[in-house]
Amino acid sequence: MNPALLMWRAASFLVAAGFVGLWQLVANLKLVSPVFLPGPDRAWASLVRGFTSGDLLAKTIGTLEHMAYGWLLASIVGIALGAMIGSSKAMRSYVAPSLEFLRPLPVSAIIPVAIALFGLTQGMALFVIAFGAIWPMLLATVHGFAAVEPRLYEVARSLHMSRLAVIFKIALPSASPDIISGMRLSLTVALILAVVCEILAGLDGLGYWVLLSARAFRSADLFAGVILLGAIGYVTAQAMSMVEQRLLRWRTSGH
Amino acid sequence: MSGERWKAAALPVALLVALEIGARASGIQSDALAPPSAVAVALAEAFADGSIIGATRDTLASAFAGLLLGGAVGLALGIALGIFQPFDRLMEVTIEALRPIPSIALLPIALIALGFGYRMEIVIVAFACVWPILILSRAAVRSIEPRLIEVSRALKLSPGDRVRKIIVPAALPRIFLAFRLAAGIALIVAVTVEIAINPIGLGASIMTAQQALRPDLMLAYLVWIGLIGYALNAxxxxxxKHLFGPAALAGEAR
Structure with a gap:
């Protein structure tokens, strides 16, 4: 990184620190009632206390687990279904319009149906998160398969490759950028739905924890939880784009 | 073309018929499923007694108010960040720190600060809508043909005029796209807030139907929410297309 860029970065951190300072000032002067707005010092103290003596770590792991299971299930099912639909022209013309029709459905509307089916359980959360997270990946896979360079399919035909070989050797690699950006989008959806399910079903996780903190007017704990949720969102998105760069390196280096 | 249409309709129609026959033949009482005909009847009843119309109004009003609020903030910030490069660089860490906070995580904060009702929902929707509009309008402003900016300089336009007469018109197609994406997000967030906690609108109605063990009414609301989402996007x-021509849709990121 060149020095000028580093300077800007440092200045940018200073600006962010300035905002935190402003927040502290507002809290210290009690411009907003401390019941609603704890200072950053109190939120930080609550964060440290939660991790050293409390069960904040367990709650964080709980939320991460809900997110990860649902997202993994959605990835597997979404890519498999997408490959099945995308690799056949007939399937595409029969199924793809229904998928496009379902896409703008606010996925959280499925929650009451899931509660009626599974009750307020972990299974309900898994179903809802997987259902919500599947759409970006499913549609990206279908679209990625449809957008494969047609000449590659001709080559596969002249080589007498089986359908499975075509999927794994041609279509999946060619559709991988679409699929991975779908997976990144799904991560955000999975986090949001994990929080909603925890709030509704009282499952062990940060979502329920922030709700309980709010009900008890423990605002420092509440802000600590929100900061942690932001951190989860940030870290998972960063991790995903690192994976993306690694997996797709062959595309930029080749050709 | 009509052949394609038939193929598109085949799957949903087959599913509906199978559901109807299955539900009638087995005759099971379920808390989660109902025959499509019963769902249609429940939907018609909800329209007849006006409950679904009121709930739709509440949800759409909160979603649009949040969209306008968040959109205005996001657009102003996005244009400012797009024009002044140093400002953009200075705000980078702050924006990257706030953006990944899932909007729904603000729900408990909004709840204790504002209580149940429209205001709390609007604030959460606005927070969710700021980011896509900020990011996309910033990119739209940056991608404006540099010669247009030079022209505005040569004409010695004031900064206000430059934004009004050159930048906003040039970036408008992509800004509209940002609003379209944000409108979808606004509806999703509004329904989610209602389902999670806020006792107004379609989300609260569908939860009430579930708790009252009325699967037909619950599914009717689900269908209706889906239709609204589809109609809004369409x-x-x-x-x-009408405002900016088909070219506006061509370069869109999926």
Whole structure:
């Protein structure tokens, strides 16, 4: 990184620190009632206390687990279904319009149906998160398969490759950028739905924890939880784009 | 073309018929499923007694108010960040720190600060809508043909005029796209807030139907929410084509 860029970065951190300072000032002067707005010092103290003596770590792991299971299930099912639909022209013309029709459905509307089916359980959360997270990946896979360079399919035909070989050797690699950006989008959806399910079903996780903190007017704990949720969102998105760069390196280096 | 249409309709129609026959033949009482005909009846009843219309109004009002609020903030910030490069660089860490906070995590904060009702929902929707509009309008402003900016300089336009007469018109197609995406997000967030906690609108109605063990009414609300989501998106796509021509849709990121 060149020095000028580093300077800007440092200045940018200073600006962010300035905002935190402003927040502290507002809290210290009690411009907003401390019941609603704890200072950053109190939120930080609550964060440290939660991790050293409390069960904040367990709650964080709980939320991460809900997110990860649902997202993994959605990835597997979404890519498999997408490959099945995308690799056949007939399937595409029969199924793809229904998928496009379902896409703008606010996925959280499925929650009451899931509660009626599974009750307020972990299974309900898994179903809802997987259902919500599947759409970006499913549609990206279908679209990625449809957008494969047609000449590659001709080559596969002249080589007498089986359908499975075509999927794994041609279509999946060619559709991988679409699929991975779908997976990144799904991560955000999975986090949001994990929080909603925890709030509704009282499952062990940060979502329920922030709700309980709010009900008890423990605002420092509440802000600590929100900061942690932001951190989860940030870290998972960063991790995903690192994976993306690694997996797709062959595309930029080749050709 | 009509052949394609038939193929598109085949799957949903087959599913509906199978559901209807299955539900009638087995005759099981379920808390989660109902025959499609019963769902249609429940939907018609909800329209007849006006409950679904009121709930739709509440949800759409909160979603649009949040969209306007968040959109105005996001657009102002996005244009400012797009024009002044140093400002953009200075705000980078702050924005990257706030953006990944899932909007729904603000729910408990909004709840204790504002209580149940419209205001709390609007604030959460606005927070969710700021980011896509900020990011996309910033990119739209940056991608404006540099010669246009030079022209505005040569004409010695004031900064206000430059934004009004050059930058906003040039970036408008992509800004509209940002609003279209944000409108979808606004509806999703509004329904989610209602399902999670806020006792107004479609989300609260569908939860009430579930708790009252009325699967027909619950599924009727689900279908209706889906239709609204579809109509909102389709309407905005048509508006986008109409206002900016098909070229506006071509370069869109999926």
């Amino acid at each position: 309407g905005l796509v048509v508006a986008q």
